[in-house]
Amino acid sequence: MSDKIPVTVITGYLGAGKTTLLNRILTEQHGRRYAVIVNEFGEIGIDNDLVVGADEEVFEMNNGCICCTVRGDLIRIIEGLMRRRGKFDAIIVETTGLADPAPVAQTFFVDADVKDAARLDAVVTLADAKWLSHRLKDAPEAKTQIAFADVVIINKTDLVTPQELEEIEARIRGINPYATLHRAVKADVPLKAVLERNAFDLERILEIEPSFLEAEDHDHDHGHDHDRHDHHHDHDHACGPGCGHDHHDHGHAHHDHHEHDSHGHLKAIHDTEMQSISLRHPGDVDPERFVPWLNELVQQEGPDILRCKGIVAFKNEPRRFVFQGVHMILDGDLQREWRENEPRESRLVFIGRKLKEDLIREGFDKVVS
Numbered sequence: 001m002s003d004k005i006p007v008t009v010i011t012g013y014l015g016a017g018k019t020t021l022l023n024r025i026l027t028e029q030h031g032r033r034y035a036v037i038v039n040e041f042g043e044i045g046i047d048n049d050l051v052v053g054a055d056e057e058v059f060e061m062n063n064g065c066i067c068c069t070v071r072g073d074l075i076r077i078i079e080g081l082m083r084r085r086g087k088f089d090a091i092i093v094e095t096t097g098l099a100d101p102a103p104v105a106q107t108f109f110v111d112a113d114v115k116d117a118a119r120l121d122a123v124v125t126l127a128d129a130k131w132l133s134h135r136l137k138d139a140p141e142a143k144t145q146i147a148f149a150d151v152v153i154i155n156k157t158d159l160v161t162p163q164e165l166e167e168i169e170a171r172i173r174g175i176n177p178y179a180t181l182h183r184a185v186k187a188d189v190p191l192k193a194v195l196e197r198n199a200f201d202l203e204r205i206l207e208i209e210p211s212f213l214e215a216e217d218h219d220h221d222h223g224h225d226h227d228r229h230d231h232h233h234d235h236d237h238a239c240g241p242g243c244g245h246d247h248h249d250h251g252h253a254h255h256d257h258h259e260h261d262s263h264g265h266l267k268a269i270h271d272t273e274m275q276s277i278s279l280r281h282p283g284d285v286d287p288e289r290f291v292p293w294l295n296e297l298v299q300q301e302g303p304d305i306l307r308c309k310g311i312v313a314f315k316n317e318p319r320r321f322v323f324q325g326v327h328m329i330l331d332g333d334l335q336r337e338w339r340e341n342e343p344r345e346s347r348l349v350f351i352g353r354k355l356k357e358d359l360i361r362e363g364f365d366k367v368v369s
């Protein structure tokens with residue numbers, strides 16, 4: 001996996017700051033060489049970067065399911081890039097403001113040649129601090145882009161008050177509790193916050209931010225102090241050291257009914273349409289029951305599942321099974337061994353629209369019972 005070229009996908013609604021971020025990445029002295037794929041012709045013109053015009057090319061997958069598409073143009077570009085391997089260290093794909101990130105992400109799971117050569121490292125979504133809350137009301141793409149993100153950069157924070165910023169952060173948390181949030185002006189985030197994060201393969205999401213999983217799971221104890229500490233690195237700008245707040249919600253806050261935690265921070269404002277479900281099982285899982293269940297679930301509910309991820313402890317298996325998916329497309333493999341002092345437990349996350357929570361929870365309970 002390590003010899004695969006990492007790919008960062010930058011998304012975000014029109015004008016959110018994608019180009020600003022890209023230009024920052026390309027002008028900063030970081031000693032890395034990036035190949036850039038932009039799917040708006042002529043948007044930037046930087047020597048030696050690839051600037052391509054791309055019409056969406058849709059391949060229907062899974063017997064014609066329209067939620068699964070890959071982009072033929074992207075496949076061809078990446079294949080072309082692979083012939084120039086060694087000339088760059090990583091690939092950045094900037095999508096148009098109105099793009100659904102799913103077809104871009106799916107391309108990296110579906111096409112065998114692309115899959116062999118490149119791995120999706122992270123989906124980074126730029127959010128316009130001033131306008132996102134409006135776009136969440138009138139633009140479904142804006143919400144999908146947030147739901148899809150591994151990293152959300154709340155940009156243009158200079159244009160809002162601290163309170164408005166807290167509110168927009170709570171809205172984002174309500175849509176996607178698992179993404180790492182950064183606040184920025186002119187996309188001024190440390191590049192390591194967005195590049196080569198290995199986020200998409202979920203090592204980091206579930207290990208660094210398990211407190212978000214706890215938000216959804218009320219059945220286990222909440223004593224992950226060391227994890228919570230790590231998670232706070234991303235919020236140090238907002239909270240002093242030692243502040244023990246969580247940017248998540250155990251209750252049912254709504255737009256007109258903001259709830260604050262004991263530190264006065266706004267808690268996540270749950271989105272009524274987009275939701276996330278996390279499942280956890282302490283102990284081993286039988287792969288012969290788990291895998292068919294998961295496959296069937298994504299076949300049935302795939303159109304509504306934007307993303308799913310999980311780390312699973314299989315019975316009699318020293319290695320961790322790690323999977324991720326986009327709509328109906330699933331990809332999983334056995335990765336590193338469970339560490340000696342690491343509890344063998346299985347954790348799954350589903351993010352999507354109008355998910356059938358009972359069906360998913362009951363199905364999982366049956367599988368692990």
Ligand SMILES: Nc1nc2c(ncn2[C@@H]2O[C@H](COP(=O)(O)OP(=O)(O)OP(=O)(O)O)[C@@H](O)[C@H]2O)c(=O)[nH]1
Nearest residue numbers: 013014015016017018019020097155156185186187
């Ligand atoms: N005030 C303010 N303006 C910003 C900030 N970041 C970017 N801008 C401006 O916002 C505008 C849009 O930024 P872009 O980087 O072009 O946004 P984009 O997402 O690439 O836009 P599209 O390609 O149209 O989707 C530009 O005029 C930027 O200079 C910020 O943090 N604060």
